[in-house]
Amino acid sequence: MxxxxxxxxxxxxxxxxxxxxxxxxxxxxxxxxxxxxxxxASAAVDGHDEAAATKMREFMHAQQASDAGAGLDLRELRKN
CATH class of the missing domain: 3.40.1620.10 (YefM-like domain)
Incomplete structure (x- = not known):
């Protein structure tokens, strides 16, 4: 929308x-x-979306700090 x-x-x-x-x-x-x-916008927060956003931020920070996040899989992060 x-x-x-x-x-x-x-x-x-x-x-x-x-x-x-x-x-x-x-x-x-x-x-x-x-x-x-x-x-x-709606104040309703979906806990799954917030958790996924947190994991994505962690992934991005790990990638910036050399190859520390090389073992992380975006598909796996999204599933949890």
Missing amino acids: PIQSVGSYEAKTHLARLLREVQAGKVFEISVRGQVVARL
Whole structure:
């Protein structure tokens, strides 16, 4: 689902509607004078996604520190 952009005035005026749409899975970027300043998205966090992101960060740090992460397999990290 693509991220929809809304201005700050529209976000303020239609906040209740935007929140219902966020509950349904939409994401909005809120802009002020054409500059994106915030993102309105669901606060629900999927534990699996967070764990996968943590493992990916660990993998990236290991790769940067020479070949210490050479034995890590991205497919395996994603499965857990």
